[in-house]
Amino acid sequence: MRKTTALLLLFIITLISCSEDEDDKVIVKVQATLNFVHDWDGTPVTAEDMESTDYVTENGDDVNIGPRFRYLISDVTFTNSTGEAIMFDGHNLINVADGINLSYTPEIQLPAGEYKVSFTYGLKTEDNTDGAYADLNSASFGVPPSMGGGYHYMQLDGKYRVNGSPSAGFNYHNIRAVDPNMPDGPPTFPDQPTFINVELGIVSINANTAIEVKMNVAQWFKGPNVWDLSVHNQMLMGNSAAQKLMNENGQNVFSLGAVTQ
């Protein structure tokens, strides 16, 4: 009987010894979700009321936003204290006007810790390949071949009124700037790119974490270039100078909001 017990014990020990030993080093992996919220100098900009709300630009123009307001972010990156960067090679088309894709969880698992969180507004030049992304093609977010192809960075449409005049449309469309007065040959581009590296700051990501990304829409019209809609309103895609002004104004439109775990 004692021998039987010994044999059974040996069998059980053998079975247990086959299991993987993961106790030595436990690395907690977590995910971060970016939640995009929008305001106009503190007044919320939402799908429900952006077309009905009167906003005033720094230049004093009365503005309504919509029916289109969508923009692209890509390459969300988490950089730890040693400088090691974990980047998600993907993009998210945020459709503010329809309330779509306001929440975005890059499909990467991060070791818990503190990270500098950053992303690209638009697409880096090497990623801005004409026709390459089926989701953006399907969303009609492309840029004409004569302007270099690729994709919009933002379509912010609306209406404005200057000094009580009848409303007129504006199309604040941001793309990769293209050189003006092109000949019939392939388009050329200014050295200065018009995508934006957005750095939100340091965030502790010790569990699955929701990170609020705030866009102050008013900032696109504010500074350093006070935007005069009677000058720059429509047909701005091929206007290289206007694209550079947009890029300068876009440097400070994003900021870090609440972080919750």
Next chain:
Amino acid sequence: MRKYWVHTVLIICFFSISCSKDDTTNPVVEKYVPTPLALKIPNLFEQKLIAPVIPTGNPQTLEGVALGKKLFYDTILSGDNTMACANCHAPEKAFTDNSQFSTGIDGNQGTRNSMPLFNLAWNFDERFAWDGKELSLERQALEPVQNPIEMHANWDDVVVKLKSNSDYPELFNKAFGDNTVITKELVSRALAQFERTLISGNSRFDKYLLGEITLTAEELNGFNVFMDEERGDCFHCHGDNNNPLWTDNVFHNNGLDETFTDLGLGAVSGDTNDYGKFKSPSIRNLAYTAPYMHDGRFNTLEEVINHYSEGLKRSETIDPLMKKIDQGGVGLSDQDKSDLKAFLLSLSDPSFLTNPDFIN
């Protein structure tokens, strides 16, 4: 010692065997399953677009599509057995008709132009009809049958007619399984399956994009006008060379009227910001689908182009993409207008009209 080893091994074997599943006692009766049928997706669509929308509750099947096609061409769905879906959605007209307003079985007309039917599986938001009131193809198919100014039937009567028909009970069984009880929902599912097969992607411009042919200088300039933000700027609403649907499937007020007799999407949503908005139709197959606009007000492509060039009318909800409204539009040159028309016609697909899979 050997005895204990033998006992131990036997015990393990016993437990192992006792855990295995006994598959021999209850023979499984195989359930009838209709034959899956994949959509015939053109190369450009495959390359450029996300997957088409096919509801999990209504997969495409050979038998379902065949039933849908038979129903589409059958007058049995109308109140007096005189009208089929195909009366207003004729294949030789890219599945529309050439009337401003279609006439129903009682001689009545509506206020909207019949929409052509193709590439419907790529309507990603699944809002159908000019005003977006139908939230899926399956739901859309229910409406015209009972609409008093269209087929003016009672669905209960239609179901009775189908059940007593010599062919349909068996066809429904084949499409949806044995002992199927015919319902209006199954009729609409079959119709939706057929409609999803109506794919048009074989125009001259498609062949140009695939490198198979060259276009004329006029067609190429017309494409440039279409894509030029300072001239046509058509691409923001009607797609581009990377969106072979040639529509955004979104609702716009394109400056047709200063005041609205038809609220379009606004009547559906109740949102004043949606007043006067209608779905952008695809610009494929324009050679066959006149007249144009939601109310068929323009008989020719020239009239359409002139509208965007000089005829825009201001209203509260006019789309901000409409340019130079004070001047009526961007003012295209005669050459640009002519070339734009040539480009638009290059998106027409004659093979779509004669595809034996689609015609009766």
